[in-house]
Amino acid sequence: MRRAIAAAAEAGVGLVAYASFINTGTSTFRLGEEHKQTEQERRSSGLPHVLLRNGAYTEMYTGTLGPALAQGAIIGSYGDGQISGAVRADLAAAAATVLTSDDQAGQVYELGGTAFTMTALAAEVSQQTRHTITYQDLPVDLYTKVLTSAGLPEAFAGLLADTSLAATRGDWYTDSTDLRELIGRPATSPAAAVTDALRAGLSRTLDPRG
Template structure:
């Protein structure tokens, strides 16, 4: 039995779809979601849908019952997710899960960004739990930028504080495929995979947006204070804006770059080219 947490979210849903495409019987897949109604379509296809709320440990025991391999997708509630991850790891150990695959971040041991702190602590917790594990250190989702191209296409500018930092970005679909490989094959116990695609800078990404859209788009690098003002002015809550700026500064220091080819080796093909990812995003922007 393979259980995928956050299965109604972007990444989790892609993993479930990939598992089905690989021939895993629907009845051997558990789509664990905080709101099971959002995964109703998966239930209609025979996937087991179970409630799993990281903040409500009582839901996790039932969700993880009978699970052999668990994909623990990191929570997105900053400030709460370390306790949420603790709840999930404890429930997995109690349920007798044989493998935890955890979605972490690139270079978690040395990554100095605020967002990396919870990943680093969670990795240590999983190691100490005694449950066999594999860490999927996902690189920057290309969709972090391409899902929000409307303003860039309207005003001709992508703003940030990433400088000329190299980003080993990858699409969610590629990272989901890597997770599915780990969940459906052996030999990954104790592995730490640094999962990144072909690197690019924000200047190069903006140029690709311009090429694919036929509109002038450039990258404007801003000091941290100025970028914070832009985000808050656009309606981003101040605490979240601070995290986004901190992440960009991490990019500028090279913390979203990896020379690793782990992603390509796992999925058995090159990662999705930036041009293809941007072209797909421009069509729906």
């Protein structure tokens, strides 16, 4: 990243936009540390920059519902933590607005959508599929083992589980209205994201006999 920043400075780039995480300044999970360091390097570089702090991609949850539909449960270590997720299309639209607008240097945008818990997400999936889907909260070490048993490398599984647990500390929640204001409409709701995922083919994982 330092090389990229140096190259941008040498090329005289007018504005650098960096996609980070919401609440990067106060985040507590391991994956957030890289964004903290990169944001600091951008500030130290003196380059004009804008920070696009993205909420968790809603598709991370709605686009991987196959196992939940098959097993009747969504699992994780999120507790009752609220996740201000946003779909990729909304985040891209926000970025496009920023990059085509004047006077963006120094701006920091916290880009979160309508907050949801994993319990609420499971309830929404249940309602739309007419199958009972629950949320099963696991200790972070057990969740890591489940991810590892599913084929993920142990280090990556631990990173994902740690990121999940961060929701219990508020790391994935924001009440910012930046996303709505940038795209000029309400952000795509979790319910709409579930509908889109089911239409995309996840419903085929359900037993048609009910």
